[in-house]
Amino acid sequence: MSRKLFTVGPVNVEPEVLQAMTRPMITHRSKEYKKLHGDIMEKIRKALDTDMEILLVGGSASIFLEGAVRNGVKERSLGLTNGSFGDRFIEIAKLNGKTVDEVRVPWGKAVRPGDIEGKVSEGTEAVHWVSNESSTGVFGDSTALAEEVRRQNPDSLVFVDAVTSAFAMDLEMKRLCPDALVFGTQKALALPPGLAFMAVSDRLFERSASVRNRGFYTDLAKLRKNSAENYALTTPPVSLMYALDFQMDRILSEGMAARYRRHREMGDAVRSWAAKHCGIFPEEGYRSNTIGVINRGDMDFDRFHSALKAKGYEISNGYGDVKQTTFRIGHMGDITLARLKELLSVMDETLEEIQ
Numbered sequence: 092m093s094r095k096l097f098t099v100g101p102v103n104v105e106p107e108v109l110q111a112m113t114r115p116m117i118t119h120r121s122k123e124y125k126k127l128h129g130d131i132m133e134k135i136r137k138a139l140d141t142d143m144e145i146l147l148v149g150g151s152a153s154i155f156l157e158g159a160v161r162n163g164v165k166e167r168s169l170g171l172t173n174g175s176f177g178d179r180f181i182e183i184a185k186l187n188g189k190t191v192d193e194v195r196v197p198w199g200k201a202v203r204p205g206d207i208e209g210k211v212s213e214g215t216e217a218v219h220w221v222s223n224e225s226s227t228g229v230f231g232d233s234t235a236l237a238e239e240v241r242r243q244n245p246d247s248l249v250f251v252d253a254v255t256s257a258f259a260m261d262l263e264m265k266r267l268c269p270d271a272l273v274f275g276t277q278k279a280l281a282l283p284p285g286l287a288f289m290a291v292s293d294r295l296f297e298r299s300a301s302v303r304n305r306g307f308y309t310d311l312a313k314l315r316k317n318s319a320e321n322y323a324l325t326t327p328p329v330s331l332m333y334a335l336d337f338q339m340d341r342i343l344s345e346g347m348a349a350r351y352r353r354h355r356e357m358g359d360a361v362r363s364w365a366a367k368h369c370g371i372f373p374e375e376g377y378r379s380n381t382i383g384v385i386n387r388g389d390m391d392f393d394r395f396h397s398a399l400k401a402k403g404y405e406i407s408n409g410y411g412d413v414k415q416t417t418f419r420i421g422h423m424g425d426i427t428l429a430r431l432k433e434l435l436s437v438m439d440e441t442l443e444e445i446q
């Protein structure tokens with residue numbers, strides 16, 4: 092039986108998108124590659140409404156979370172966290188030898204500008220956080236946070252993990268003005284995993300020139316030199332880039348406003364389903380339109396999920412500290428409201444059957 096994925100990632104990939112990967116191979120130093128690379132970057136910039144330079148490497152998004160701190164921080168950063176992936180960003184900075192000050196807010200809550208008041212000091216070289224916390228389903232106001240960071244220290248860089256928000260929820264790039272914005276292919280781009288991206292500001296490029304130990308794979312100077320010619324530094328997954336180019340055309344023809352609206356409608360549908368059961372975990376006003384984190388109550392989730400899987404539907408377990416008390420529905424990428432409603436009604440039917 093074919094699986095219908097409503098997971099948090101990798102997510103469902105449409106057959107025609109997978110098919111686009113089967114074009115004949117080209118080398119990554121050819122003219123054809125150069126055109127492919129350039130076309131993709133132009134389309135991504137258009138979709139995200141930004142003029143920023145965008146870099147890609149073969150790997151998962153975490154490689155560029157690491158790249159951001161390795162290039163932008165000599166000694167000290169501030170990490171904001173309200174869940175597992177905020178913690179992960181902090182861990183990545185620490186493992187790269189940086190000293191990280193932390194602002195922690197309870198899981199399920201958004202980090203607000205007031206939470207960081209007085210925390211961005213002169214020595215804070217960068218502040219990093221997650222735009223859409225995948226463990227809790229909280230979509231924070233990154234623009235307001237970035238403005239507060241810059242108000243306290245205009246030299247402090249802003250690094251945003253947009254892994255589960257980019258291309259599904261409007262990041263207002265021109266107001267957010269991130270110095271690094273990181274995402275990958277396997278979430279709202281609805282492609283197989285394998286490519287990581289970082290939108291990079293001129294400020295971060297400048298900062299990196301004076302930072303030591305930037306490594307090789309994530310060295311912004313090397314990456315930029317190649318990217319200026321529409322090439323990658325190391326061998327990229329070319330087949331995946333064929334699919335990405337094809338997918339970007341689909342995304343742009345849907346239109347970003349329509350895409351954001353579709354995700355909002357799906358978020359609303361999941362929230363009303365949750366309201367009829369044990370409720371949604373994240374606080375009101377900051378609920379994600381890509382991931383619904385739903386309270387389990389006294390539901391036997393393993394039994395429920397096995398029954399759903401037997402019918403061909405797969406959702407996601409809870410994550411981190413709320414692993415045992417929540418479960419998650421991923422509704423990003425190419426999922427439609429109609430398909431999501433089908434899942435929700437199968438979930439209702441399945442809950443009745445197992446009671």
Ligand SMILES: Cc1ncc(COP(=O)(O)O)c(C=O)c1O
Pocket residue numbers: 100151152153154176221223224225252254255275
């Ligand atoms: C918010 C967030 N950040 C980072 C990651 C890590 O991404 P990757 O596995 O592509 O490195 C994930 C993965 O689920 C995520 O949801």
